[in-house]
Amino acid sequence: MKLILAPMEGVVDFHMRQLLTDIGGFDLCVTEFIRVVDALLPARVFHRYCPELNNQGKTQSGTPVRIQLLGQHANVLAENAQRAVELGSHGVDLNFGCPAKTVNKSKGGAVLLKEPEQIYQIVKAVRDAVPVDDEVSAKVRLGFDDCSQSQEIFDAVCSAGASSIAIHARTKRDGYRPPAYWEKIKPLKTTSDINVVANGEVWNFEHYRLCQQRSGCDDVMLGRGALAKPDLAAEIVSKRNGEHYTALSWQQILHHIIDSSMHCDGGNSERYFASRTKQWLGYLKLQYTDANLFFEEIKRLKSSQEVLDKILQASNKVTTC
Template identity: 55%
Template sequence: MRIVLAPMEGVVDHLMRDMLTRIGGFDLCVTEFVRVVDMKLPRRVFYRLCPELGQGGKTPSGVPVKIQLLGQDPNWLAENALKAVELGSPGVDLNFGCPAKMVNKNKGGAVLLKETDTLYQIIKTVRAAVPAAFPVTAKIRLGFDDTSLTLDNARALYEAGATELTVHARTKADGYRPPAYWPWIEKIRAVVPINVIANGEIWTPADAALCQQQSGSADIMLGRGALARPSLAKEIVAARSGTAEQAMPWPEVLELLLQYSDYEIAGDKGLYYSNRIKQWFSYLKLQYPEAELLFSELRLQRKAEEIVQTLQQALRQLE
């Protein structure tokens, strides 16, 4: 079993990857997507989204970080994929799953699931450009509006040379609405002889076990669930080995939030701190009632100093 930390634009940056991989349980991280249009991007673009390139392509706790690319032009994607591995990424992932309207409007992400031949051409061209020692993988959804092309798309990606697929078990039209259709992943596994990672609606160790059972996939990817429950990956690993690991207690979560605050304010000069900490709270409150109460207090705060003081006060009240 491998557990992969999902890319989440504007939320799972290098600082969040550092925090979550320090807790444990993760075997691989995938970056927020690098948008490729019509040029070979300079190294600074890759380093901005993946500073881990400066430390061997791994987080400080030693978890590999793979660069993800998003675009529609096979040749420019291939050029940038080669650049990514030359800079130190342990492979490259292609994003065919992003449901964002602006991304899809510009013919990127999930909208390409309507074009099986385009998927094939992108992977084939990227695979030809990237040395064989480096995996070329793809993340997909079940489809755009429906599942009519699901199996055709999976076959095309495999035949083009994809080493592995990650499947978010919903269509673009489904968005993030429950449920995730994990049995569809088993159908995909039946038609492609490569590893398939299951993704979508995994919030607890029990969810992970059910997903693995229904999908037939041993490997899973965690996104929103890992933000809602920071110890989730570690808990899943423990459950798999037959031991019990409790969810991180709320006081420890508060300490983690303060540690993240120090990282984020220092790491990015605090430019995005307010938005990112509030986004994190939007997930934490799904698992921690205390987070919802605290969020009602800090959601109107704009300055980093105010937010940090609110977090510190909340922790002091528990001591």
Template identity: 50%
Template sequence: MKIVLAPMEGVVDYTMRDLLTQVGGIDHCVTEFLRVSDRVLPAKVFRRLSPELHNGGKTPSGTPVILQLLGSDPSVLAGNARKGAKLGAPGIDLNFGCPAKTVNRSKGGAVLLDTPELVHEIVKAVREAVPAETPVSAKMRLGNKDKSLAMENAHAIAEAGADSLAVHARTKLEGYKPPAHWEWIARIREAVDLPVVANGEVWNWQDFQRCREVSGCDTIMIGRGLIAKPDLAKVIKYHLADEEVSSYNWSQVLPFIEAYLNRIERDIAPKYVHGRIKQWLSHLQREYQEAEVLFQKVKKIKEPSELRLALQD
């Protein structure tokens, strides 16, 4: 049984991956997508998205980080996958799930699920481009506007030679609105001959149990649940080992927020710092009442120095 930290564009960056894998329980991560369109990108672009490439493709705590690519041109994706593998990525993941309108308008992400034959071409080209020992995975939703092509897309990915498939159990049109249709993941898992990873609406130990029971999957990918509860993977692993563990309280979470602020203040433009902090606090509100109080306190603050004072107060 494994737990995977999901790729979340603009949220699960290098710093977030580092902090969450320090807590424990996460078996591997997937990067935010690297968008490719018309050429093979230079090494510095890969390393900017995934600084873990300087560390053998692992976070500082030793957790492998798979490189995710997004695009629609099979040959260009193949070239970039080859480059990523050469730079040390422990695996290549292909994005067929992003619901963002700007991405979909450029024929990327979930809109590709309307063309299973192109999905097949992309996976096949990438599988043939990278060394046999480099795993190639894909992440898909159940469809773009509906689920009518879910099985066809899953077969296309499997038959093209993918090593595993993560399924977000909703269509693009359904977005992130509950419920996640784990029963569809079970149908896909039974129909294709490759490991399937379940994704969607796992917020706690009980959700994890139900997701495994309904989907039949041993590996679960978690995104928002881990952002809202940084020790969720660790709590799940302790439950599975039939051991007791106390969940993090607010005083244990706050140092991670301060560390995140210190890191992103160094790595990104000051005008974006307050947005990242508020974004994380908005997720943390689901688990911690204190996060809501702090969010209200800092929501009008834009200067990093003032944010730091508010966190220390």
């Protein structure tokens, strides 16, 4: 029963993967998508999206990381997939689920759900290019406007030889509006032996259990729920094992944010830490009332050091960025 950290563009980057896997519970992380247009990308691009390649493709806590690719041209995606695994990615993931208009306009992400045959060609080309011991996975939704092509999409991924498929239990039209239709995954799952991962609207342990029951899946992918509750994966693992679990306090969350500031690395980091902390607070306030109050304190601050100083004051911990 694996827990996988979902790829979320502009949110779950190297720093967030490191922080969340340090807290624990995840078996695998998938990177933000790397857009592939018409060329083999240089190694530096893969390293920019996945610095874990410098650590045998794992976070500092030892969690494997898989690079995700997004594009429409099968052969070019296959070349880049081959390079990704050569550089140390733990398999390759293919994005057929991103609902962003800018991505769909360039015929990437969820718009390909309208073309199951193209999905088949992409997955097959990547599977043929990547060594058999390296997993090829795909992230899809139930459909584009509706679920009428769900089975075709699923069959395309399976027949192309993918190792696993993660299904976000909503259509592109649904976006991220609740609910997630976990029950619509089960009929698909019963038609193949492929490993199926359920995704969408898992915010707590009860949702996790309901998702498993309704989807028929053992493996679950966590996205926004893990950002709102950073110890969600750790809690799930603990409760799954019948152990008592004490949730992280707001003070402990602040300490984790401080620890993540230690990894600021020049360049745009002066504004990066400030903007990313504010963004994350937007999720944290769904679980922690203190997060909303704290956001009001820092929302006008621009400097990362100013934001860090405020966090230090709130946590009574002394450090520097």
